[in-house]
Amino acid sequence: MNNPQPTSSDPEVKPSAEGVQETADADPTGPSDDELVTLCQAGDTGAFDELVTRYRGRVYAMIYNMVKSEADAWDLAQEAFIKAWKALPKFEARSSFYTWLYRISHNVTYDWLRKRKIQAEGEFDEGVQQSVDPKAKTVPFEEARPDEKLQHQELRKRIENAIDQLSPDHRAVILLKEVEGRQYNEIAEIVGISIGTVMSRLFYARKKLQSLLIDVYEAQ
């Protein structure tokens, strides 16, 4: 029987400085995801409501981290759950419900981004091998004096800006790995790519972040 909560590989929820965190701790004595899914497949909308409550925080966060708009993330999260409801009769539990839901959420978000044609400037092209010198100087988001110590809020802003400069392909894998704590095979399943491609995108995303943020950490 699957655990009623997300997989053990998921990170503990970290409190947000903005207080927007929502825990997904399910009642350990409550029904498992599998049990709720079975009820949903029999038409129990109450069971589906329970699943929504369980995972809306994670789905909304994942989408928000990609689109950076509360209103759009809200709408897209709704679409993801509606698609999940429609597809539940065909869900065969080959993966956990959580991973399956995440796959749907990712596809909804990706389709929306593709339509919006959001492109990061100066993004890596995986078809072109680029050699990135991690020690190369980059233009910082804000001009900082060498003697000025970056505050926590400034670091946060720099990290967020660096993530925003990643293409959706790279942003998705780095967030799933670093923020969600997903395993490589889970990322591959959610995004719909091979593990080799996960490794490649992760490598370039990490190198890109390193090139954008190396000055921040060297200054500390």
Place this chain on the structure above:
Amino acid sequence: MKPSEEQWNRWLDGSLSPEEAKAMEAAAEEDASLTADRAFFRQLSADLKETIPAERTPPFADFFNSHLQKRIRDLQEEAESAAKQRPSWWPNWFRLSWAAPLAAATVVVLTLMQIGVIGGRSGSQIVYAYTPDDSVTARTEFDRETNAMIVRLEGMEPLPDGFDLLLADADDAEPPFLVESPAPSQETFVFVGPQPQYPSDRPY
């Protein structure tokens, strides 16, 4: 030793095999950039988790759920409305639900013809039963006691307990009905006629 992209990722994530980890440590002793990479990403990884929450409460969280429930009800009503609007001239046929995997390969298409009287009552008579699967044959017979047409399927695999057949009349205003499975048998009786109660909130 220059690690591959996968080895580099796995080394940062601490998921190399003991042998590979030992080789990477040896390489790091000779290449300071590898050591610097690991230190950098350990700090960045911690900062990413601190900066970017894995969960966020959607605005108006209660409304998020209630709005979804409303949309689902709307979808169900649309499906029921569409089912009732099929034209009356559409020939009656009974569709077997594919809910059970064993029945997935079995289709029985019954063509009915409206006739004047059957056993004293007007209704339909099955004039042809077709099964695309050659291993399955369908025979029909009328049972006067129950005033029901019985479709006998032969050649199907034994049905497991709990296997349910959902039948729908495309041209009938009444909702489709659920047939309780008989004991596992090589023959399956599908009763077309008086039916048990159908769960009205079934989404499909």
